[in-house]
Amino acid sequence: MAVKNNSNSAHGNSYYVKKFWQIFGIGFLCVVLFFLLASWGVFGKMPSFDQLENPNSNVATEIISSDGVTIGKFYLQNRTPVKYAELPKYLVDALVSTEDERFYDHSGIDGRGTLRAALSLGSSGGASTITQQLAKNLFHGEGSKNLLMRIVQKGKEWIIATRLERQYTKEEIIAMYLNTVDFVNNAVGIRSATKTYFGKEPKDLTVDEAALIVGMLKNPSLYNPARESKRKLVTDRRNTVLSQMVKNEKLTEAEKAKYEGEPYKLRFSPESHQDGIATYFREYLRGFMDKWVKSHPKADGSEYDIYTDGLKIYTTIDSRMQKYAEEAVDSHLANLQEEFNIEQKKNTNAPFVNISEKETQGIINRAMRNSERWRILKDQGKDEDDIIASFSKKTDMTVFTWHGDRDTIMTPIDSIRYYKHFLQSGVMSMEPQTGFVKAWVGGINYKHFQYDHVAQGARQVGSTFKPFVYATAIEQLHMSPCDTILDEPFSMPKGKYGIDADWNPQNSNGQFRGMVTLKQALANSINTVSAKLINKVGPKAVVDMTHNLGVSSKIPEQPAIALGAVEITVSDMVAAYSTFANQGMYVKPSVITKIEDKNGVVLYQNTPETHEVVSKDIAYAIVKLLEGVTETGSGARLKWGGGGGTGYDRMTGYPYKIVNPIAGKTGTTQNQSDGWFVGMVPNLATGVWVGNEDRSAHFKRLVYGQGATMALPIWGIYMRKIYDDDSMVFKVSEKPFERPANLSIKVDCWKPPVRDTTKVDSLSIDEFGI
DSSP: OHHHHHHHHHHHHHHHHHHHHHHHHHHHHHHHHHHHHHHTTTTSOOOOHHHHHSOOOOBOEEEEOTTSOEEEEEOSSOBOOOOGGGSOHHHHHHHHHHHOTTTTTSSSOOHHHHHHHHHTTTTTOOOOOHHHHHHHHHHTOSOOSSHHHHHHHHHHHHHHHHHHHHHSOHHHHHHHHHHHOBOSTTOBSHHHHHHHHHSSOGGGOOHHHHHHHHHHTTOTTTTOTTOGGGHHHHHHHHHHHHHHHHHTTSSOHHHHHHHHTSOOOOOOOOOOTTSSSOHHHHHHHHHHHHHHHHHSOOTTSOOOOTTTBOOEEEESOOHHHHHHHHHHHHHHHHHHHHHHHHHHTTOTTTTBOSOOHHHHHHHHHHHHHTSHHHHHHHHTTOOHHHHHHHTTSOEEEEEOOTTOOEEEEEOHHHHHHHHHTSEEEEEEEEOTTTOBEEEEEOSSOTTTOOOOTTTTOOEEOGGGGHHHHHHHHHHHHOOOTTOEEEEOOOOBOTTGGGOSSOBOOOOTTSOOOEEEEHHHHHHTTOHHHHHHHHHHHOHHHHHHHHHHTTOOSOOOOSGGGGGTOOEEOHHHHHHHHHHHHTTTEEEOOBOEEEEEOTTSOEEEEOOOOEEEOSOHHHHHHHHHHHHHHHHTSTTTHHHHOSSTTSSBOTTTOOBOOOOSOOEEEEEEOGGGOOEEEEEEETTEEEEEEEEESSTTBOOSSHHHHSHHHHTHHHHHHHHHHHHHOTTOSSOOOOSOOOOOTTOOSOOOOOOOOOOOTTSOOTTOOOOOOO
16 A cells, blocks of 8 residues: 555656646746747837947937037937947946946846846846846837736847847947936936036046936936935935945945035036027027028938937037127126116106107017917917907016016016017127137027027118228229318208208217318218218119128118118128128138038038128228227227226226227117127127117117117127137137238328327217118
């Protein structure tokens, strides 16, 4: 009986062993089949060899300044890839120590980690390697919440991870992984993250900053350092990373103690289309690129996508010059705005001056219809009466002030009138010899005022137009800056040049000086002299000259244009003046030097557009005329100021102290609606316009509303900042303008009198001419 029982027991054991191996074999085959099916794409398309070779990720287009600074991006995801060589060693050490200790020992799958996770049912932590996480980021993103789907995804990640390991080096995998992580706050990839949180490149991170960034990988939203409520959580997580580095012998205990005892410090600056420098320029560039991609297709005929194709746009903008131009606008207009607001306090129709209630309502109605609020409500199907009614309902809003954005409650219609108070500005700076635009300021704040006053906004130019009249006269009548002309009452009879009434231009001060040279006449912006000159050459010749100088505006062939009754953009004015500084050769302004694809292949190279307008001698004669404006005319405050010849401007308090030759011209239009100054040194021409959005809003008094007070100080502050920066890549000249050899036109006609600097009037009354 005992033997029989032993036999049955042995048989039973054999049966269970057999069953175990059958189940094991079936399970193993199922696992093999699962991976085969996954690799064949049964559970969803798997990436091809080409996709693994060139992972399809949205890469931001970079906008790069002439001095090598990224000044902005176009993107759907703010991702700018970096190479492994650009990553500091301790960042890589922190990553591997924390996320995948055996990274260099496995081939995409960490068997030991996977077994440990399986036996502990996940309680010991996840088993995903860096390569698996890369696979997830590249090819399906966030893991599914559905258990079955997540198992399928996990299997696919394993297959893709092993393929990635065969395709790329360990270093390439680390770089690719860090380039794909979403670090929240609109920062995708390691470079965007370091720029957003610390304002620096990855290579410049400190050890503790690198540990904080790596700590975010576990859960970027949870460990978001920009949220003050998460500070302790983020600090603890950073210190955990430092501990992992010690454990893996990448950091000493002493170093860890040093770093973990310090609170982290951010330079949080989220990157967006509306923030940073050169915002108006970047928006202009977006429009340029939208047209460019249509005429420069890829090899397969498709269009480049400026938001995802990772282009690199190398621009002519100098980041420091751009910064100084923006600072000059901000510092001057913030102060000037206070004077404007004081002047408007007693104006019951502020900020509009001398217009009827009907005209005021017309301005408000146009602003309503052009507003974003109107567009949104119209898209929602609201009828016009309801939309208009909504503008009278108080609402919460954030408004612009010169002391920062402010939350308030007001009706949208009141906000329209509030914004109409603000003085605006357009500034463009260009190198005459190349056409390269070095700075572009289209307004005071792109977030709140998106109209570009450099390229979009043509405004009346006043007396800054007069050099075009003088250039025509010097060319056609063979005159020189030293020739004299009588400043006296002048009248052009009805019918001449098609005018429908007698024209009797007046000088701004109502006085006449008698016999003056052309240089004196332009320095003092004498209207009668400009009128006499256009009478001699004819309006058509002046219009032709102006268009040949690159001005695209439509200009009426009427004598009154001699006094500046012409609307021209800042960009066209700067290009036209630059022609004189460039010895009579016009160079079309350009903002891009080249465009590359994400692999560094050059797709576009800038070729300057040029043509000769006037001879070198005539161009130099105009320069000498314009130098007279800053020697004895309305621009003299740039050199002399009003504080006893110290160079400090008595009106603004700014120390310009620019003693080198400056060729320039101020301009003021009727009612002080527009203030201009265009100034040049040999290798830089800069135009400045200041005024309110609506011409009906303006200074009442000439003392503040003239170009010498509104616009010239911005030029002076900007240039002073440039000259004070010895580390500038672009060196702005402090030398005289180049004199042509064998100059045939007499230009040295008089020397400026020695000034009594104790009696300098910094508020020389500027001209205006309409």
